[in-house]
Amino acid sequence: MRGAMLPPDLNEKSALFLDFDGVLVEIAARPDAVEVPAGLPAMLARLHGALNGAVALISGRHVADLQKFLPDLQAVMAGSHGAEIALGGEIQPAFRIDLNVAAIHAAAHDLAKDQHALLIEEKPHGVVMHYRADPGLEDFVRSAMSDLQARFPGTKLQPAKMAVELLPEGSGKDGALSRLMADPPFAGRVPVYAGDDLTDEPAMTEAIARGGVAIKIGEGDSVAQYRMSGPKQLALWLDSQFRG
Numbered sequence: 001m002r003g004a005m006l007p008p009d010l011n012e013k014s015a016l017f018l019d020f021d022g023v024l025v026e027i028a029a030r031p032d033a034v035e036v037p038a039g040l041p042a043m044l045a046r047l048h049g050a051l052n053g054a055v056a057l058i059s060g061r062h063v064a065d066l067q068k069f070l071p072d073l074q075a076v077m078a079g080s081h082g083a084e085i086a087l088g089g090e091i092q093p094a095f096r097i098d099l100n101v102a103a104i105h106a107a108a109h110d111l112a113k114d115q116h117a118l119l120i121e122e123k124p125h126g127v128v129m130h131y132r133a134d135p136g137l138e139d140f141v142r143s144a145m146s147d148l149q150a151r152f153p154g155t156k157l158q159p160a161k162m163a164v165e166l167l168p169e170g171s172g173k174d175g176a177l178s179r180l181m182a183d184p185p186f187a188g189r190v191p192v193y194a195g196d197d198l199t200d201e202p203a204m205t206e207a208i209a210r211g212g213v214a215i216k217i218g219e220g221d222s223v224a225q226y227r228m229s230g231p232k233q234l235a236l237w238l239d240s241q242f243r244g
C-alpha cells in the first residue's frame with residue numbers, strides 16, 4: 001500500500017463510490033448519532049455535477065436512512081449492502097430476492113437466545129448478529145451464523161466489525177458497484193472507491209480489477225492502494241478536486 005501518497009486526482013472519466021459511516025461521517029456510538037459535517041452536502045453536490053452524476057453512496061444502512069442524513073443529495077444511493085437502490089430518490093430492490101426473511105429473523109433470535117450479550121439486528125433482507133458487547137463471542141457467532149446460512153440457501157455471510165451479517169447472495173457492495181458500472185452515467189468510467197470496513201474490501205477488489213482506485217479510510221489491513229486517516233482527510237481531498 002502506498003500509504004503516504006494521495007490518490008490520483010479525479011477527472012471527467014472518474015466514477016466516485018463512497019461508503020457513508022467512517023468515510024463521509026465519523027463513526028458514532030450509535031448509528032443514529034452520526035453527524036453530517038456542515039460542508040458535506042454541498043461538496044457532494046458539486047462533485048455530482050462535475051462527474052455528470054457518476055457519484056454513488058454504497059452503504060450497509062437502509063437507503064431511507066441515508067436519505068434522512070442527506071435529504072437533498074441527487075447521487076445514487078445503494079443501501080443494505082447493495083440489496084436496495086435509489087435512483088432519483090425512489091427506493092427499489094436492486095435485484096430479485098426470494099427469501100423467507102421472517103423465518104431468518106426468528107432462527108437468528110433462537111440461535112442467540114442463551115447469549116444475552118449478543119444483539120440481533122433485523123434487516124429487510126437479512127440479519128446481523130453483533131458481539132461488540134462481548135468480543136469473546138466471536139467464535140460462537142461465526143459458527144451460529146454458518147449454521148443459519150446453511151439452513152437458508154440463497155444467502156451468504158459477510159463479516160463486519162464485531163458482527164457477522166447474513167444477506168442475499170448477489171448482494172454486497174461489490175455487487176452494487178458492478179451493477180452500477182453497467183449503465184450510464186457510470187459505464188465506461190474508472191471507479192474510485194473509498195471505504196473503511198471489511199464489507200468494503202470486496203468492492204475495493206472489484207474497483208481495482210476494473211483498473212480503478214481504492215482508498216482505505218482508517219486502520220486495518222486492506223487491498224486498497226491508498227489510505228487516508230479518516231473522514232476529515234478524505235473530505236479535504238474530495239474538496240480539492242475539480243478546482244481547476
Ligand SMILES: [Mg+2]
Pocket residue numbers: 019020021022023195196197
Ligand atoms: Mg463504513
